[in-house]
Every structure is written in structure tokens, then in C-alpha cells.
Amino acid sequence: MSSKVSRRQFLSYSLMGVGGFMVSAAVMPMVRFAIDPVLQAKSDGDFIATSQKVDELTDVPVRVDFTIKDRKDAWYKSDVSNTAWVYKEGDTVIALSPVCKHLGCTVNWEGDNHKNEFFCPCHAGRYEKNGKNVAGTPPLGPLDEFQVQEVDGFVYLGKTVPNTLV
């Protein structure tokens, strides 16, 4: 028993094969473009090096600026500047986010009238040194904390997490 393929059938199969290849070649880049950011969003747990030496920290918060390289936001990559207020409590390094929990302004450590507190100049929000919001001022929650690691004597900062100190 032999199954012969006619010239017409052979041509039809060939065209279907070529057509399928062309469709997949056109569709696959679109699919990859659509799901690429989802596949790339794996670096959230990374820690970023700062220039702050751990043994130079005291119990007084200092401003530490650092840069997140190649932060991917949807399809765009860019360097993002960030800041933390960092101090030591005993041997523990604490890094607080400067982002006010009222409307997102940047809080400062102390100032002429705010000894031993963080102060938000936008609406006079106040926080204790551990980030706890002072009752009766606009912020309704404590400052977030950065995850912290010490690597070769330097402070490395990870993502922000809810405050564990208050």
C-alpha cells in the first residue's frame, strides 16, 4: 500500500508550512514584548551598595544617598536615586525610608525646633527616631524600614518593608 502525495497536495502542505512559520515569526516578538517586564521582575530582593561604612555610624541618623542602577519600569531602564536615614542601635544598623506616610514628602532629621525627631516640612508631620509617627500630626503610620545587610564593612540596602521597630 502506498500513499502518494499529489503535486497539488505537496504544494498545499508546503504553503501551510511556510505560512505557519511566517505567522509565528511575526507573533512571537509581540508576545515576548508583552510579557518581557513580567519575566524581568526578579531583582526585587537585591541589595544595593552604599558608600556608608558601618563602623562610622552612631546612634544619630545620617542621610545616605544611593543609586539603584538600571531600575526597570515597564520597558524603560534608568538609574534611580534613593535616600535612607541610617543609624546604629547597639550593633544593629537601622535604615528608615524618608518618605512621609502622610502625602509622600521627604522627612528630615531634626532641625532647630525638632530635636531627636524626624520632621516633615510639608504639613509639620513628626516621627520619633524609630520612625513612629507622633500622634496628633498628619502622618497616620510609621516610616518604612529598608532591609539592611553589612558587606565588607559597608551598608547595603534592600527593599523597604513595614516598620518593625514600633
Ligand code: FES
Ligand atoms: S506629607 Fe508629610 S506631613 Fe504631609
